[in-house]
Amino acid sequence: MKITFCCADTRIEPWLRDFSAALPDATFTDWLTTREATPPADYAVVWAPPQTFFDSQPSLKAAFNIGAGVNAILALPRVPVIPLVRLEDAGMAAQMVDYVAHAVLRHFREFDAFETTAKAGEWKKRRPLKRVDFPIGVLGLGALGSHVAKVMKAFDFPVLGWSNSRKHIEGVRTFHGAGQLDAFLAQTRVLVCLLPLTPETDSLINAATLNKLLPGAYLINVARGAHVVDADLLAAIESAHVAGATLDVFRTEPLPPEHAFWKSPKITITPHISAVTLREESVEQIAGKMLALERGETISGVVNTNRGY
Numbered sequence: 185m186k187i188t189f190c191c192a193d194t195r196i197e198p199w200l201r202d203f204s205a206a207l208p209d210a211t212f213t214d215w216l217t218t219r220e221a222t223p224p225a226d227y228a229v230v231w232a233p234p235q236t237f238f239d240s241q242p243s244l245k246a247a248f249n250i251g252a253g254v255n256a257i258l259a260l261p262r263v264p265v266i267p268l269v270r271l272e273d274a275g276m277a278a279q280m281v282d283y284v285a286h287a288v289l290r291h292f293r294e295f296d297a298f299e300t301t302a303k304a305g306e307w308k309k310r311r312p313l314k315r316v317d318f319p320i321g322v323l324g325l326g327a328l329g330s331h332v333a334k335v336m337k338a339f340d341f342p343v344l345g346w347s348n349s350r351k352h353i354e355g356v357r358t359f360h361g362a363g364q365l366d367a368f369l370a371q372t373r374v375l376v377c378l379l380p381l382t383p384e385t386d387s388l389i390n391a392a393t394l395n396k397l398l399p400g401a402y403l404i405n406v407a408r409g410a411h412v413v414d415a416d417l418l419a420a421i422e423s424a425h426v427a428g429a430t431l432d433v434f435r436t437e438p439l440p441p442e443h444a445f446w447k448s449p450k451i452t453i454t455p456h457i458s459a460v461t462l463r464e465e466s467v468e469q470i471a472g473k474m475l476a477l478e479r480g481e482t483i484s485g486v487v488n489t490n491r492g493y
């Protein structure tokens with residue numbers, strides 16, 4: 185089995201070491217080192233590959249993305265017509281849960297207000313807020329969103345979820361399709377975005393959708409920056425209809441120094457770290473799928489390029 189890597193912004197040596205251990209009979213090349221001179225491979229391991237990568241590797245049987253989101257590959261001028269496989273959880277769901285639970289609890293338990301009074305040397309109690317007033321709506325109930333929804337339910341919040349197809353998650357009120365989006369938004373106070381970025385979901389979080397949320401809404405975006413119309417979020421915060429936001433992803437990353445989000449005291453910014461790719465879990469998942477394909481078996485996690493995720 186011949187495997188080539190084309191992973192931007194990635195130190196490739198540890199990946200090579202772990203893949204060699206998992207697939208001792210395979211041979212490996214690093215396309216970013218040898219470029220078009222790289223011999224044809226059977227499988228590719230990729231992150232943000234350029235068009236020339238796929239153009240120069242016509243024998244690939246499949247390409248494995250070392251992330252869950254494939255929007256960058258699907259935005260290439262000529263999307264490869266081979267199975268494109270994304271990571272499924274691979275340790276990211278637990279990280280998303282940490283991140284979202286922290287953001288929800290920090291907001292709901294008003295830790296920022298307590299920190300402000302504590303810093304001023306004030307012993308000041310606040311009347312507790314009620315969970316029933318903080319329904320959490322999760323956009324996207326896939327590998328990551330369904331896990332977040334289940335754990336937020338375990339925290340005893342009312343939880344709603346929205347997906348393309350109908351879903352059943354115990355204790356979670358589920359909605360599906362564009363026709364049920366408004367009903368979902370109208371009952372949501374904390375909106376968590378875990379959608380893939382597709383033509384349908386690009387700019388979905390805009391003035392119209394934000395205004396449909398319950399008053400005092402809060403946004404947690406851990407999916408892709410282009411889900412949010414930045415100016416509309418700032419206006420919704422300015423009007424106080426939205427109380428604030430925790431944002432991990434942005435239209436331009438790194439977030440430019442002049443961007444208004446940096447200056448808003450109601451916005452918490454993190455540098456795209458809500459769920460990072462874990463190498464060991466990812467190598468185990470991808471190597472297992474390569475071996476399954478070699479045995480002629482079908483694998484999960486193959487992207488449907490027509491629907492965009």
Ligand SMILES: NC(=O)c1ccc[n+]([C@@H]2O[C@H](COP(=O)([O-])OP(=O)(O)OC[C@H]3O[C@@H](n4cnc5c(N)ncnc54)[C@H](OP(=O)(O)O)[C@@H]3O)[C@@H](O)[C@H]2O)c1
Pocket residue numbers: 252253254271272273276323324325326327328329346347348349350361362378379380381382384385406407408432433456457458459460493
């Ligand atoms: N910030 C980070 O560090 C980070 C890390 C990992 C992933 N992410 C982002 O998180 C996204 C989600 O990952 P995942 O693994 O959970 O993806 P996934 O398993 O493919 O789940 C996507 C979910 O979104 C739903 N969906 C897609 N298009 C929709 C639409 N037009 N209307 C309603 N629902 C729609 C799907 O519905 P169905 O179930 O009905 O198909 C599914 O429930 C990734 O695409 C990536 O962009 C971010």
